[in-house]
Amino acid sequence: MTQTLLVIGARSDMGIAVARTFAAKGYAVQLAARDSASLADNRQDLITRHGVAVSLHDVDALDLDSHEAFVTSLPVLPDVVVCAVGYMGEQRRNETSLDEMAKVMRSNFEGPAGLLSVLANRMEKRRSGTLVGISSVAGERGRAANYVYGAAKAGLTAFLSGLRNRLAKDKSGVHVVTVLPGFVYTQMTRGMDLPAKLTAQPAEVGEAILKAVEKKRDVVYVRPVWQGIMLAIRNIPEFQFKKMSI
Amino acid sequence: MKISGWGRFPQVECVLTRPRDRQDAEAHIAGVDGDLIARGNGRAYGDSALNRDATVDMRGLDRILAFDPQTGQVVAEAGVMLADLIDVFLPRGWFPAVTPGTKFVTIGGAVASDVHGKNHHKHGSFGAFVDWIDILGADGEVRRASRADNSELFAWTLGGMGLTGVILRAALRLAPVETGWIRQRTTPAANLTAAMDVFEQAQDATYSVGWIDCLATGADTGRSLVMVGEHASLDELGAKERADPWVQKAKSKKAVPIDLPSFALNPLSVRTFNKLYYANGKRQAGSSLIDYDSYFYPLDAILEWNRIYGRKGFAQFQCVIPLDASYAGLQVLLGAISRSGQGSFLAVLKRMAAQDSRFSFPMEGYTLALDFPMRAETPALFAELEAIAIDHGGRFYLAKDSLLTPERLRQSDPRTEAFIQMRKDNGANLRFRSLQSERLAL
Numbered sequence: 001m002t003q004t005l006l007v008i009g010a011r012s013d014m015g016i017a018v019a020r021t022f023a024a025k026g027y028a029v030q031l032a033a034r035d036s037a038s039l040a041d042n043r044q045d046l047i048t049r050h051g052v053a054v055s056l057h058d059v060d061a062l063d064l065d066s067h068e069a070f071v072t073s074l075p076v077l078p079d080v081v082v083c084a085v086g087y088m089g090e091q092r093r094n095e096t097s098l099d100e101m102a103k104v105m106r107s108n109f110e111g112p113a114g115l116l117s118v119l120a121n122r123m124e125k126r127r128s129g130t131l132v133g134i135s136s137v138a139g140e141r142g143r144a145a146n147y148v149y150g151a152a153k154a155g156l157t158a159f160l161s162g163l164r165n166r167l168a169k170d171k172s173g174v175h176v177v178t179v180l181p182g183f184v185y186t187q188m189t190r191g192m193d194l195p196a197k198l199t200a201q202p203a204e205v206g207e208a209i210l211k212a213v214e215k216k217r218d219v220v221y222v223r224p225v226w227q228g229i230m231l232a233i234r235n236i237p238e239f240q241f242k243k244m245s246i
Numbered sequence: 247m248k249i250s251g252w253g254r255f256p257q258v259e260c261v262l263t264r265p266r267d268r269q270d271a272e273a274h275i276a277g278v279d280g281d282l283i284a285r286g287n288g289r290a291y292g293d294s295a296l297n298r299d300a301t302v303d304m305r306g307l308d309r310i311l312a313f314d315p316q317t318g319q320v321v322a323e324a325g326v327m328l329a330d331l332i333d334v335f336l337p338r339g340w341f342p343a344v345t346p347g348t349k350f351v352t353i354g355g356a357v358a359s360d361v362h363g364k365n366h367h368k369h370g371s372f373g374a375f376v377d378w379i380d381i382l383g384a385d386g387e388v389r390r391a392s393r394a395d396n397s398e399l400f401a402w403t404l405g406g407m408g409l410t411g412v413i414l415r416a417a418l419r420l421a422p423v424e425t426g427w428i429r430q431r432t433t434p435a436a437n438l439t440a441a442m443d444v445f446e447q448a449q450d451a452t453y454s455v456g457w458i459d460c461l462a463t464g465a466d467t468g469r470s471l472v473m474v475g476e477h478a479s480l481d482e483l484g485a486k487e488r489a490d491p492w493v494q495k496a497k498s499k500k501a502v503p504i505d506l507p508s509f510a511l512n513p514l515s516v517r518t519f520n521k522l523y524y525a526n527g528k529r530q531a532g533s534s535l536i537d538y539d540s541y542f543y544p545l546d547a548i549l550e551w552n553r554i555y556g557r558k559g560f561a562q563f564q565c566v567i568p569l570d571a572s573y574a575g576l577q578v579l580l581g582a583i584s585r586s587g588q589g590s591f592l593a594v595l596k597r598m599a600a601q602d603s604r605f606s607f608p609m610e611g612y613t614l615a616l617d618f619p620m621r622a623e624t625p626a627l628f629a630e631l632e633a634i635a636i637d638h639g640g641r642f643y644l645a646k647d648s649l650l651t652p653e654r655l656r657q658s659d660p661r662t663e664a665f666i667q668m669r670k671d672n673g674a675n676l677r678f679r680s681l682q683s684e685r686l687a688l
Contacts (some may be wrong), residue, residue: 013266041309042309043311044309045310045311048310048313048320049334185264
């Protein structure tokens with residue numbers, strides 16, 4: 001039977017890449033984003049390339065009150081959900097504008113947590129499904145360069161970890177995957193000078209997520225090198241770390 | 247960032263931006279003050295897709311939008327590559343109607359260069375299979391241009407090197423095939439006369455291409471292997487091929503990881519040539535089945551083979567000489583190339599058919615292409631070769647060019663003035679400029 005993938009935040013480069021990877025495997029695809037009608041070209045692309053069914057759905061991650069209705073409105077409850085919702089903002093503005101800070105916190109943590117909660121509860125009732133949250137290595141330790149974004153992603157990482165723990169304990173049949181992409185060439189990082197060896201293409205993220213879903217992995221780094229890097233960064237004593245600029 | 251064409255000469259610091267979809271591209275281009283050039287996958291050899299202040303990388307527009315299995319027409323964004331079309335449509339029985347020697351070209355680049363392939367003598371250039379394009383003009387308007395509507399814009403854009411506007415979308419027709427395999431017949435030719443005879447006798451064949459051994463001189467000048475090919479039908483396949491009719495088994499890619507010294511390619515290619523030449527000489531008319539990738543794209547299997555010429559890069563010389571002067575012109579060219587001792591040991595020879603076009607490269611005759619590592623003396627050698635081609639009524643392929651001068655372009659191609667006038671009339675001369683268009687005063 002055809003499996004269905006829901007991508008939330010489907011306009012993002014990673015969201016598009018994930019949709020393509022799963023469509024190539026034969027998954028039917030639900031693309032969810034604000035103003036989803038503007039994803040018509042992406043829908044056509046998936047249909048033409050892979051011959052799968054593709055539907056478009058409006059969602060507002062920041063509007064918690066709409067999340068139940070959004071999930072109810074889906075034609076079928078998906079087998080796999082990938083949440084690629086996120087917003088980095090600019091650190092300087094995040095420091096000075098509380099509105100901006102709140103937007104980053106809500107876009108990366110509250111919104112995704114709300115959507116994943118509703119979906120987790122429905123999947124738990126059905127007793128099957130996989131939830132994939134795209135978090136960030138920025139959430140592994142707060143750094144001066146982007147600690148607002150990092151704090152929000154730390155929240156999401158902890159949320160995913162707890163959700164996985166809850167759903168594994170009662171043998172619900174629902175699995176939770178945490179993805180830590182590291183640097184990726186996307187709209188969000190455009191203009192940044194990123195080291196090529198540490199930076200993945202969006203398509204690599206798609207492949208890594210498909211593999212993690214198939215193999216029921218818990219936490220995945222897209223490029224393995226990041227696992228070592230983050231291990232090192234987490235282990236720097238705070239009295240040293242606070243003086244460093246990395 | 248520093249970018250270049252495929253020949254890695256020139257390498258120039260350019261502001262490169264990458265819109266992610268059509269809306270983004272239109273908005274981005276509207277925000278560019280002054281002139282800009284669109285860039286595909288960077289497979290033009292020289293400076294065709296370089297603009298210091300605004301080079302627009304179109305590879306983010308990579309959506310395939312529609313396919314009609316009745317007609318083979320595919321509608322796709324300009325950044326979709328031929329490799330994508332092959333991946334998606336070959337297993338459904340369709341192949342690009344015209345393909346150059348690499349599948350890593352975008353549709354936008356193929357239209358702008360009006361590329362040709364091994365079937366030019368029979369089917370014409372890439373543009374012959376384009377039904378329409380959506381193109382963003384100097385006035386910021388997007389127009390659909392075809393042979394019926396905006397036909398002038400359509401005609402000038404094929405081979406117009408991106409200098410008529412930014413191609414956003416195209417509809418093109420694919421050709422139906424029964425398999426992904428090619429029946430190839432290789433014929434050794436002792437000299438240029440013999441090679442041209444093989445081409446003339448192969449006018450009905452779908453594909454034909456020749457490799458010339460540039461080391462052969464005197465009576466042996468033009469010693470070649472001419473390879474003729476046809477798409478194999480299902481019942482022409484052997485058991486091995488029949489198990490994989492669409493050539494889906496993944497093949498490993500060999501990357502050239504570092505800059506090799508510039509002589510690396512040549513002894514290798516000469517050994518390959520000699521082996522094939524003498525092997526075929528022994529058993530005449532060698533015929534074989536070969537997968538489409540190995541047949542059309544032998545160099546694609548070596549990713550980044552352009553690095554083989556070293557850090558200074560290389561230039562490719564490609565001209566076409568009209569049929570009645572082809573023999574004489576090629577003899578003189580091959581003599582000059584051999585005397586120079588600078589060229590690659592192999593040159594590619596191809597018969598072309600007449601083509602009705604505004605500014606595209608092909609004309610009825612023979613085209614010759616070969617690489618030269620970029621050295622201090624290379625521009626002078628190119629000037630010499632270009633003068634020979636011009637003397638014989640020939641012209642040059644702008645998709646390969648990095649060294650031509652405005653004078654020699656005008657001497658070779660009387661259509662140049664009309665191209666410039668068209669750009670003045672519609673304002674494209676102020677809006678769409680590349681380092682090539684500046685160099686050639688287009």
